[in-house]
Amino acid sequence: xxxxxxxxxxxxxxxxxxxxxxxxxxxxxxxxxxxxxxxxxxxxxxxxxxxxxxxxxxxxxxxxxxxxxxxxxxxxxxxxxxxxxxxxxxxxxxxxxxxxxxxxxxxxxxxxxxxxxxxxxxxxxxxxxxxxxxxxxxxxxxxxxxxxxxxxxxxxxxxxxxxxxxxxxxxxxxxxxxxxxxxxxxxxxxxxxxxxxxxxxxxxxxxxxxxxxxxxxxxxxxxxxxxxxxxxxxxxxxxxxxxxxxxxxxxxxxxxxxxxxxxxxxxxxxxxxxxxxxxxxxxxxxxxxxxxxxxxxxxxxxxxx
Amino acid sequence: xxxxxxxxxxxxxxxxxxxxxxxxxxxxxxxxxxxxxxxxxxxxxxxxxxxxxxxxxxxxxxxxxxxxxxxxxxxxxxxxxxxxxxxxxxxxxxxxxxxxxxxxxxxxxxxxxxxxxxxxxxxxxxxxxxxxxxxxxxxxxxxxxxxxxxxxxxxxxxxxxxxxxxxxxxxxxxxxxxxxxxxxxxxxxxxxxxxxxxxxxxxxxxxxxxxxxxxxxxxxxxxxxxxxxxxxxxxxxxxxxxxxxxxxxxxxxxxxxxxxxxxxxxxxxxxxxxxxxxxxxxxxxxxxxxxxxxxxxxxxxxxxxxxxxxxxxxxxxxxxxxxxxxxxxxxxxx
Numbered sequence: 001x002x003x004x005x006x007x008x009x010x011x012x013x014x015x016x017x018x019x020x021x022x023x024x025x026x027x028x029x030x031x032x033x034x035x036x037x038x039x040x041x042x043x044x045x046x047x048x049x050x051x052x053x054x055x056x057x058x059x060x061x062x063x064x065x066x067x068x069x070x071x072x073x074x075x076x077x078x079x080x081x082x083x084x085x086x087x088x089x090x091x092x093x094x095x096x097x098x099x100x101x102x103x104x105x106x107x108x109x110x111x112x113x114x115x116x117x118x119x120x121x122x123x124x125x126x127x128x129x130x131x132x133x134x135x136x137x138x139x140x141x142x143x144x145x146x147x148x149x150x151x152x153x154x155x156x157x158x159x160x161x162x163x164x165x166x167x168x169x170x171x172x173x174x175x176x177x178x179x180x181x182x183x184x185x186x187x188x189x190x191x192x193x194x195x196x197x198x199x200x201x202x203x204x205x206x207x208x209x210x211x212x213x214x215x216x217x218x219x220x221x222x223x224x225x226x227x228x229x230x231x232x233x234x235x236x237x238x239x240x241x242x243x244x245x246x247x248x249x250x251x252x253x254x255x256x257x258x259x260x261x262x263x264x265x266x267x268x269x270x271x272x273x274x275x276x277x278x279x280x281x282x283x284x285x286x287x288x289x290x291x292x293x294x295x296x297x298x299x300x301x302x303x304x305x
Numbered sequence: 306x307x308x309x310x311x312x313x314x315x316x317x318x319x320x321x322x323x324x325x326x327x328x329x330x331x332x333x334x335x336x337x338x339x340x341x342x343x344x345x346x347x348x349x350x351x352x353x354x355x356x357x358x359x360x361x362x363x364x365x366x367x368x369x370x371x372x373x374x375x376x377x378x379x380x381x382x383x384x385x386x387x388x389x390x391x392x393x394x395x396x397x398x399x400x401x402x403x404x405x406x407x408x409x410x411x412x413x414x415x416x417x418x419x420x421x422x423x424x425x426x427x428x429x430x431x432x433x434x435x436x437x438x439x440x441x442x443x444x445x446x447x448x449x450x451x452x453x454x455x456x457x458x459x460x461x462x463x464x465x466x467x468x469x470x471x472x473x474x475x476x477x478x479x480x481x482x483x484x485x486x487x488x489x490x491x492x493x494x495x496x497x498x499x500x501x502x503x504x505x506x507x508x509x510x511x512x513x514x515x516x517x518x519x520x521x522x523x524x525x526x527x528x529x530x531x532x533x534x535x536x537x538x539x540x541x542x543x544x545x546x547x548x549x550x551x552x553x554x555x556x557x558x559x560x561x562x563x564x565x566x567x568x569x570x571x572x573x574x575x576x577x578x579x580x581x582x583x584x585x586x587x588x589x590x591x592x593x594x595x596x597x598x599x600x601x602x603x604x605x606x607x608x609x610x611x612x613x614x615x616x617x618x619x620x621x622x623x624x625x626x627x628x629x630x631x632x633x634x635x636x637x638x639x
Contacts, residue, residue, distance in 0.1 A: 038439035107385050107442055111620045115614035235447045275458055282451050290432035
């Protein structure tokens with residue numbers, strides 16, 4: 001392969017992986033923006049989303065023979081709804097009572113919820129990889145030098161469409177406006193008659209639903225799902241959120257795409273290769289925290305007292 | 306102590322009983338005699354108990370040391386560290402590589418293991434400590450996984466199989482190779498750890514940590530350098546972990562990446578939270594419970610982690626101060 005062929009191929013791979021990171025990163029960033037919590041359980045919500053998708057997909061397995069995409073889209077929507085509700089439930093049980101407690105406590109409850117989800121799924125699946133049967137074909141076609149499959153193109157388009165829908169939701173609706181207001185000043189919002197708890201619940205719903213979508217897309221892309229799939233992507237999505245500027249939603253999308261590209265191109269560096277790409281992105285996180293902790297889009301802000 | 310006044314608060318029967326106990330232990334003679342009795346019991350235990358009991362007890366002392374190390378970060382300084390197992394991995398691997406590959410005396414490896422932990426700690430903590438605590442939590446979480454990944458993929462650490470043939474330490478001509486030797490070794494280590502923890506708690510540095518934990522901005526306004534003070538907590542805590550790891554390597558003589566899974570970090574965290582963050586006797590109690598609980602209830606096996614997670618969640622929601630109760634009396638010395 002020539003340089004340009006490799007370049008284009010890695011560019012496409014990077015954008016695709018990056019859009020998954022971006023979708024998960026949005027959840028971290030939204031929750032962080034609104035209640036200043038780093039939701040450890042988010043990575044496990046992504047993983048749960050993939051498993052809920054697997055279950056709903058198997059329910060449709062015989063209904064939509066010959067039209068695999070219809071089944072996938074339907075199970076995607078149902079899983080987004082269910083996992084979004086799971087996110088709201090977690091928020092209600094584990095986070096809402098802790099909002100006034102010391103910061104350490106809420107971080108520990110987040111960790112506990114994460115462990116709970118992770119270990120429950122591990123127990124239910126006996127720790128095995130589960131095949132994600134979609135019935136899609138793997139025929140590839142060429143666009144110029146770029147080798148693509150239908151699946152990969154649809155996934156990338158869908159991920160970007162979800163991001164655009166979210167962006168419209170945040171900028172054009174009252175709920176989006178309320179979210180942005182709460183992230184600026186929660187107490188004042190309460191005084192202005194905004195139902196803060198309701199908006200926080202909606203934030204968790206949207207973030208979790210997007211994570212579930214990313215989980216199912218990852219399932220379609222890789223062909224298998226397992227209980228451990230959330231851990232690394234959680235760390236990378238967090239890295240993406242930091243790169244873009246945590247709390248800033250377009251930043252999370254941008255950071256995700258950027259990290260995906262970086263990682264995809266880093267596999268071409270002789271020493272890094274595919275073995276060290278995970279370590280590479282972690283080093284990248286440390287470097288970012290060291291030199292630009294507010295991210296690309298973030299401004300330096302002093303914390304209010 | 307007549308000048309002690311009860312807080313205006315209704316105590317439940319359990320807390321009243323605890324207060325009675327505290328009052329009883331205000332008597333210095335009684336307190337020290339109970340402590341002496343406990344120490345004597347623990348010193349004589351290996352002479353009259355099975356190897357199995359000794360093994361569990363050794364493991365328990367090991368947990369006391371690492372929990373006290375983590376307690377310096379979480380309990381004293383309020384830094385949530387989620388990759389503590391990585392630090393005892395650093396210590397264990399430094400000792401393991403030096404001893405198994407280069408045949409260096411065990412005791413000489415200890416300073417190197419501490420230096421390695423300090424370097425690792427600085428690399429992780431220096432960028433994150435100026436930021437909010439959440440960053441430290443996720444970076445340490447990632448670090449734990451990265452260390453495990455690295456030792457699995459690097460030649461010098463023996464890859465996924467790990468290191469074997471770590472030499473037994475020699476202590477004044479005695480080769481420490483019996484379980485009772487390690488029992489005493491970890492027993493002494495945990496006593497040293499308790500002693501250091503108490504001294505640190507009451508030191509100028511310890512008070513600075515507690516001040517920062519309670520109110521970071523006020524502490525900074527009073528002239529405490531928040532970042533460097535936190536860094537000390539991180540470094541000292543890491544050294545505890547690395548030393549415990551070195552001794553762990555010497556005891557096991559073989560280590561592999563799987564000895565340092567995330568679950569160990571979680572169990573140590575659970576012990577600290579369960580006993581009560583920042584309270585030394587509480588943390589010791591937490592370490593004892595976490596090590597003994599799986600032994601007395603073996604059949605729960607696979608549900609163990611789910612139970613741990615639930616315990617952690619319920620504790621945080623309903624009893625964030627942990628099992629070991631805080632004294633309810635406030636002293637009003639005139």
